[in-house]
Amino acid sequence: MESHFYFLLVSxxxxxxxxxxxxxxxxxxxxxxxxxxxxxVLGVVGGWTYFIHATFSFVGITAIIANSLFLFEIIKIxxxxxxxxxxxxxTRVNGWYCLLKVYMFIT
Known part of the structure; x- marks a missing residue:
C-alpha cells in the first residue's frame, strides 16, 4: 500500500x-x-502522455523496454x-521566422 502512495506522489x-x-x-x-x-493547453492539461506513461509503467511495458537494449534503441531512433x-x-510551413519569434520570446 505504501508503494502505491509513493507512485501516486511521484506521478x-x-x-x-x-x-x-x-x-x-x-x-x-x-x-x-x-x-x-x-x-x-487542453491537450497538455489533459495529461494523456503522463497517463499513458504511468499505465505502461504499471503494466510493466516500461520495464521490458528498459531491459531490451535493441527495443530501446529502436524507440529512441x-x-x-x-x-x-x-x-x-x-520550418517549411511557417518559415524560420516562426522559430526566431519563439526563441526571442523565450529568451
Missing part, C-alpha cells in the same frame, strides 16, 4: 512540473493565435526521426 510531481510543454504552448500560441494555444520530421515540417 503527481511529474504532472505538475513545468517543462517543454510551456515552450510548445508558446509556439502554438504565436503560430496559430490564441485558438491554437488554447487547444494545446524513431522518436528522434519524428522530432526531426516535426522540425522540418514547422
Amino acid at each position: 503527481l510531481i511529474i504532472i505538475i512540473t513545468l517543462g517543454l510543454d510551456i515552450v510548445l504552448i508558446t509556439k502554438n500560441t504565436i503560430v496559430h493565435t490564441q485558438k491554437g494555444g488554447r487547444q494545446t 524513431l522518436g528522434g526521426a519524428y522530432l526531426f520530421y516535426l522540425g522540418i515540417k514547422t
